[in-house]
Amino acid sequence: xxxxxxxxxxxxxxxxxxxxxxxxxxxxxxxxxxxxxxxxxxxxxxxxxxxxxxxxxxxxxxxxxxxxxxxxxxxxxxxxxxxxxxxxxxxxxxxxxxxxxxxxxxxxxxxxxxxxxxxxxxxxxxxxxxxxxxxxxxxxxxxxxxxxxxxxxxxxxxxxxxxxxxxxxxxxxxxxxxxxxxxxxxxxxxxxxxxxxxxxxxxxxxxxxxxxxxxxxxxxxxxxxxxxxxxxxxxxxxxxxxxxxxxxxxxxxxxxxxxxxxxxxxxxxxxxxxxxxxxxxxxxxxxxxxxxxxxxxxxxxxxxxxxxxxxxxxxxxxxxxxxxxxxxxxxxxxxxxxxxxxxxxxxxxxxxxxxxxxxxxxxxxxxx
Amino acid sequence: xxxxxxxxxxxxxxxxxxxxxxxxxxxxxxxxxxxxxxxxxxxxxxxxxxxxxxxxxxxxxxxxxxxxxxxxxxxxxxxxxxxxxxxxxxxxxxxxxxxxxxxxxxxxxxxxxxxxxxxxxxxxxxxxxxxxxxxxxxxxxxxxxxxxxxxxxxxxxxxxxxxxxxxxxxxxxxxxxxxxxxxxxxxxxxxxxxxxxxxxxxxxxxxxxxxxxxxxxxxxxxxxxxxxxxxxxxxxxxxxxxxxxxxxxxxxxxxxxxxxxxxxxxxxxxxxxxxxxxxxxxxxxxxxxxxxxxxxxxxxxxxxxxxxxxxxxxxxxxxxxxxxxxxxxxxxxxxxxxxxxxxxxxxxxxxxxxxxxxxxxxxxxxxx
Numbered sequence: 257x258x259x260x261x262x263x264x265x266x267x268x269x270x271x272x273x274x275x276x277x278x279x280x281x282x283x284x285x286x287x288x289x290x291x292x293x294x295x296x297x298x299x300x301x302x303x304x305x306x307x308x309x310x311x312x313x314x315x316x317x318x319x320x321x322x323x324x325x326x327x328x329x330x331x332x333x334x335x336x337x338x339x340x341x342x343x344x345x346x347x348x349x350x351x352x353x354x355x356x357x358x359x360x361x362x363x364x365x366x367x368x369x370x371x372x373x374x375x376x377x378x379x380x381x382x383x384x385x386x387x388x389x390x391x392x393x394x395x396x397x398x399x400x401x402x403x404x405x406x407x408x409x410x411x412x413x414x415x416x417x418x419x420x421x422x423x424x425x426x427x428x429x430x431x432x433x434x435x436x437x438x439x440x441x442x443x444x445x446x447x448x449x450x451x452x453x454x455x456x457x458x459x460x461x462x463x464x465x466x467x468x469x470x471x472x473x474x475x476x477x478x479x480x481x482x483x484x485x486x487x488x489x490x491x492x493x494x495x496x497x498x499x500x501x502x503x504x505x506x507x508x509x510x511x512x513x514x515x516x517x518x519x520x521x522x523x524x525x526x527x528x529x530x531x532x533x534x535x536x537x538x539x540x541x542x543x544x545x546x547x548x549x550x551x552x553x554x555x556x557x558x559x560x561x562x563x564x565x566x567x568x569x570x571x572x573x574x575x576x577x578x579x580x581x582x583x584x585x586x587x588x589x590x591x592x593x594x595x596x597x598x599x600x601x602x603x604x605x606x607x608x609x610x611x612x613x614x615x616x617x618x619x620x621x622x623x624x
Numbered sequence: 625x626x627x628x629x630x631x632x633x634x635x636x637x638x639x640x641x642x643x644x645x646x647x648x649x650x651x652x653x654x655x656x657x658x659x660x661x662x663x664x665x666x667x668x669x670x671x672x673x674x675x676x677x678x679x680x681x682x683x684x685x686x687x688x689x690x691x692x693x694x695x696x697x698x699x700x701x702x703x704x705x706x707x708x709x710x711x712x713x714x715x716x717x718x719x720x721x722x723x724x725x726x727x728x729x730x731x732x733x734x735x736x737x738x739x740x741x742x743x744x745x746x747x748x749x750x751x752x753x754x755x756x757x758x759x760x761x762x763x764x765x766x767x768x769x770x771x772x773x774x775x776x777x778x779x780x781x782x783x784x785x786x787x788x789x790x791x792x793x794x795x796x797x798x799x800x801x802x803x804x805x806x807x808x809x810x811x812x813x814x815x816x817x818x819x820x821x822x823x824x825x826x827x828x829x830x831x832x833x834x835x836x837x838x839x840x841x842x843x844x845x846x847x848x849x850x851x852x853x854x855x856x857x858x859x860x861x862x863x864x865x866x867x868x869x870x871x872x873x874x875x876x877x878x879x880x881x882x883x884x885x886x887x888x889x890x891x892x893x894x895x896x897x898x899x900x901x902x903x904x905x906x907x908x909x910x911x912x913x914x915x916x917x918x919x920x921x922x923x924x925x926x927x928x929x930x931x932x933x934x935x936x937x938x939x940x941x942x943x944x945x946x947x948x949x950x951x952x953x954x955x956x957x958x959x960x961x962x963x964x965x966x967x968x969x970x971x972x973x974x975x976x977x978x979x980x981x982x983x984x985x986x987x988x989x990x991x992x
Contacts, residue, residue, distance in 0.1 A: 329910075330910050331910035498906060520906045532903065533871075533903045535898075536899065537885070540885045541699060541885045541886065541919070542700035544919055546917075547914070548913070549908035549912050551910065554912060
């Protein structure tokens with residue numbers, strides 16, 4: 257433990273931290289240091305029913321981009337307030353509590369964690385990590401966090417896969433994609449993924465059990481690629497990218513196929529009127545396709561328990577593998593966020609906030 | 625009865641008729657006399673389990689266009705065979721039968737009726753008109769035919785309307801639209817329609833009970849129109865047109881809305897790559913929209929009976945009104961088909977094949 261924590265656990269006076277604030281909205285293109293700024297702050301009081309947390313792991317999610325535009329569009333999430341801290345799913349350690357249900361040392365998950373080194377938050381936002389499960393902490397922002405849950409809702413609840421169905425997953429090596437493909441394989445499907453590098457194609461096939469995968473930066477004729485990989489057409493498409501890939505899929509879709517619209521990462525950095533239009537939606541009529549969008553948050557209340565039980569069981573049996581791209585230190589947030597919109601990452605992007613806290617790092621890229 | 629029928633009912637030798645054949649595929653634009661030709665034919669034998677029919681009423685449907693392109697695209701219906709008769713839903717009178725279940729004078733519905741004056745068809749394609757229902761014959765190609773059934777599947781099975789929900793119907797004065805709006809009203813919804821002339825706007829409000837309607841040729845800023853007519857957003861959209869209207873709707877859609885994709889008439893006359901792209905599909909994610917396409921034929925087996933019972937009941941109670949645009953004579957097929965793709969028609973387009981058969985015409989535009 258570092259000096260700051262020791263001070264905190266003894267007598268709370270005030271505490272230095274750093275947090276990322278949004279200082280200006282980024283209408284299009286990638287957010288930059290013109291929009292996101294790392295700010296020094298002091299935490300100087302803990303109200304009742306609040307706890308102070310040392311943030312350990314933070315999830316870097318594509319959807320965060322859509323909260324930085326200053327208007328509701330597409331995902332319809334509320335924009336972050338200007339000059340306020342940005343939030344994402346995080347795991348941390350309670351270092352001081354003013355809620356009898358939490359004690360120092362408790363590990364907690366917070367879906368609205370400040371992107372900060374330390375924070376003081378209302379305890380009702382927290383969920384305790386079940387230490388008996390024996391899973392590495394990063395799993396709680398990954399397989400057991402938003403990406404794992406989104407993959408599960410998309411494949412199991414909405415995709416309703418039947419054995420031997422043909423499943424296509426875009427952004428397949430990303431946070432949602434890597435779990436979605438594994439879940440579809442566990443249901444007996446034939447699973448193909450698209451991703452942006454040959455290294456990730458290899459990963460999909462060798463680590464995540466995809467039946468096949470292709471690099472969309474090399475096989476740029478998407479129609480030809482889908483003809484090759486789906487000679488019997490596509491029954492389920494988990495769409496993480498939208499745009500041209502969705503259009504190509506619609507030309508290879510089977511009757512009564514399900515398109516589960518999970519996100520459209522190719523479309524987040526433009527105003528909607530400049531996005532790629534999908535011209536062949538008529539196929540949705542002729543092929544009687546059901547295309548359904550979802551936000552994982554809507555399913556948390558009714559389904560998270562069922563999901564967590566299933567996912568923990570899979571993980572303990574070694575049936576679900578994770579791969580993480582780790583950025584170190586709170587200062588890496590901007591870089592890690594923009595990296596998502598390139599093809600440069602392999603696996604789920606997370607930040608290890610305290611560079612020196614290696615407690616859980618050993619498990620990071622191991623199979624759970 | 626005319627001379628030809630008398631001959632037929634006495635001793636069958638051969639019989640003159642005229643039928644429309646597709647002589648060349650029309651890749652884009654409207655089909656013309658280069659593609660569709662009226663041909664004189666002779667019917668000279670009736671195989672066992674076939675009947676000879678005098679065709680009385682024919683339904684002119686937008687989907688027929690998609691069977692004239694020579695390839696499967698969009699609706700994925702098989703192209704008509706070249707130099708063979710074109711088929712559509714029709715009502716006719718049995719004039720000679722080689723099936724014990726049918727006798728001369730029986731009125732029958734045939735979903736695959738030749739577009740002809742007379743025809744010889746396998747009897748398994750036929751469904752008898754229930755003369756006890758006392759409904760006018762054109763109803764069987766309209767409220768009780770494909771458009772009525774499509775409207776019912778779209779609104780009741782897939783739209784699942786709840787009272788006071790906001791329902792939007794495009795091509796609202798067309799065959800499907802006029803019934804869809806009335807069915808949604810019967811479910812207690814607020815229903816708004818778009819159509820192409822002021823006359824039809826008036827019809828929607830005054831005859832079909834729409835709460836409001838607008839002329840998309842006048843209110844060309846669709847976004848502004850939807851802002852005006854849907855201050856509380858859209859819960860159900862029955863899409864008959866696709867393209868720009870669908871895009872505009874996606875900017876006004878409520879959370880968990882249903883988009884029922886019934887047809888996309890604005891898109892039938894171009895190859896898919898030249899169609900209007902829809903750029904804001906990301907809204908499907910953020911608003912958790914379910915967009916589902918359907919072909920009414922897939923629902924016939926399981927649901928037609930339930931539909932017919934409900935629709936006949938509504939019609940007898942005067943709760944469903946029909947409006948038809950009648951073309952007279954088999955020679956009018958090409959003109960009536962192309963008319964569907966303009967805004968010129970009011971109501972469901974049908975052909976009365978025998979100009980002199982006025983038996984049922986009196987009921988044509990009356991409320992059922």
